[in-house]
Amino acid sequence: MTQPARRQPFVLSLLLSAMLLSGQALAAVSDQDILQDPKNPEQIVTNGLGVQGQRYSPLDILNVDNVKELRPAWAFSFGGEKQRGQQAQPMIKDGVMYMTGSYSRVFAVDARTGKKLWQYDARLPDDIRPCCDVINRGVALYGDLVFFGTLDAKLVALNKDTGKVVWSKQVADHKEGYSISAAPLVINGKLITGVAGGEFGVVGKISAYDPKNGDLLWVRPTVEGHMGYVYKDGKAIENGISGGEAGKTWPGDLWKTGGAAPWLGGYYDPETNLLLFGTGNPAPWNSHLRPGDNLYSSSRLALNPDDGTIKWHFQSTPHDGWDYDGVNELVSFNYTEGGKEIKAAATADRNGFFYVLDRTNGKFIRGFPFVDKITWATGLDKDGRPIYNEASRPGAPGSDPKGSSVFVAPAFLGAKNWMPMAYNRDTGLFYVPSNEWGMDIWNEGIAYKKGAAFLGAGFTIKPLNEDYIGVLRAIDPITGKEVWRHKNYAPLWGGVLTTKGNLVFTGTPEGFLQAFNAKTGEKVWEFQTGSGVLGSPVTWEMDGEQYVSVLSGWGGAVPLWGGEVAKRIKDFNQGGMLWTFKLPKDLVAKH
């Protein structure tokens, strides 16, 4: 296969690398770099390959015809006794790769050779409270700094060349159950982060900081009734109560410990100037204790990045009783219908429904199931609100220690969990890493105690099929049709990447990084990384060659909460590695 169109970038990149080698000063990451990512194929400076989080690379040096020649270039160990739970997406800037490892660590590695440039290990207190393993999902880059959030809920800025701490700020109190596991993002000169801790009855919030010095700029609570603030010259100025006032969708004082943690961070849509964040489960899990919709739990929020004001919300699971967090990424994309361009956003929810929203106002366009079995709701109404199957809500315990148990699908770990899907602009399809599983769930009495688990529920998770749990699906967001599926024995827990080369990449807990034909779903390449792949793969161009990188290192939530599923995964071994592959130059011409 010949590709004359490749010549120009190839020469350009050679020129660029020659300039780098000649000692030209390296540019700091700017707002423009971030907004245009991944237009410059030599760098990845956003989580999601672009602020919209489409995870689509315009590179096609590597394609479905030559992917079988993709081979490892180097590997890098996360070392020592901290191998498990590698979930980050690497970033690449000026030939350096930046990523987090588990246990709140950051690494900078030479992208050409895999040589470690520096490592930062946060010193964690003994009483951190991550609900779901010691993972982290990556860094943000801006200026000369590298940012990440820690398991004890700090935001830390490191010098990109030395790894030394430039500043560190406590975002929230880890003793109350707060932690940070998502990658922060920088939009228009503001560093924005969410928090985790919905299992401890924290109050979710989204905060913006000055990347230069860590000064707090605004904070927006994600539970109705809590005041938001903007900060000027160190002074807090009231900026409106989230939801207007307390008590509209929560009974009594429950909103004070309402959860709704935006633990997966968010993305940004430049066309509407909106931050798009998801929020987690309401606390406690026992829904009988909190009649009402419990805003803004299990929702998608659109925020003004300047001051954190909520512009619109869409609640996927009102009055959630199954831990169906609404955190999953809301990915902006445009499509044409009846000659009109629709500014849409799509999300594949924990609750099993795939939603397409109008991202200018949050209105529901359409929704449909993306897994085979959903029992908690029979469908969605015209506004996208679920039509509940009341028999699938676990009973109130009353005076018994335990309420009636029900079998529900999907399981609380979700039809899709944190692992980000990808949207391919050429095929118009979303590639969704999903899982087919259900659970027995029952409610129990619970009272809030600071820093203690605030669930009021018990559960055990069960596979729905003997031969698979994970299903990678290609979904048409316009028709709701599943175009293809690829089954996997263990539950999928890794992010997805798609490219102009008609490729879809994702990893499996069994340790394979796999590539699929984006149009047909045919598996066209795989590589055994030695441990389960939970990370999100990336691809970029360097010295005229296309590279692919992914973190490997089994861990995360599944082995901790796995119930009967644990049998399928108990023999998976740990091993934290960063794998980098490339298509050698001389093999591009061959095909």
Added chain:
Amino acid sequence: MSWRILWLLACWLPLAAHAASIDPGKDPVPSVMWAFYHKQMLGDAPFVFDDRVKLLAPPFAEDARQVPLEIDARAFKGEVVKILAWAELNPLPKIVDFQPLDRVLPWLSIRIRIEQATPLRAAVLTRDGLWHVGSTLIDAAGGGCTAPSVVRTQPGWEDHIGEVLGARYPRNDFSRLRVQVAHPMDNGMVSGVPEFFINHAELRSADDQLLARLELFPAVSENPNLAFDIEGAGQTRLIIRDNSGNEFDASIP
């Protein structure tokens, strides 16, 4: 490395002419490492072994994790640019880079970790660009740098990080400020425990004038003990920063 750059900038030019003519004298302690550290710490700059720089340490380290060390360069009062101290045979040799400025005497007391019997050095840079090296030997059973922290075995240690205990003790024409800072000073040599240590401290007066600046290294003991001699009265502030970016600010009488 930055020490070396500073040295080059500040001192190399004026001294270059007569560098060769300075006789350092005889090393008062047996050392296999002097040439190495002369290069690494002092950038091969001109120096003299000088017994006017007094380095006081017990002959034997009873507790290798908490060895009291006193550096006394008061013989060079008014002339001192900075004082570097290190323990030659420690795996992490650097102890402190101390710059006494206004009103603070060139004297420092500090507690350190010793991994094995070792020469200790304090090199005092005077304004004329010459390093005056004070030396002593300490014997030890060893293990002070690789033993697990005592602080960390106490529940709730995280709550007390950065707490400062301190007081001023009047002498004749100065007063001694003694402080203890709660901090594990993890040096990264205990498996599974990353580096976590105070790396910077400033002593300031009530009117925010800088009195002394210190760069600290993980050879300093956990819960560091420091003492300074200060001329004149008035409240002082100790500002501390660790390598995790935590900042602490303590007022001391």
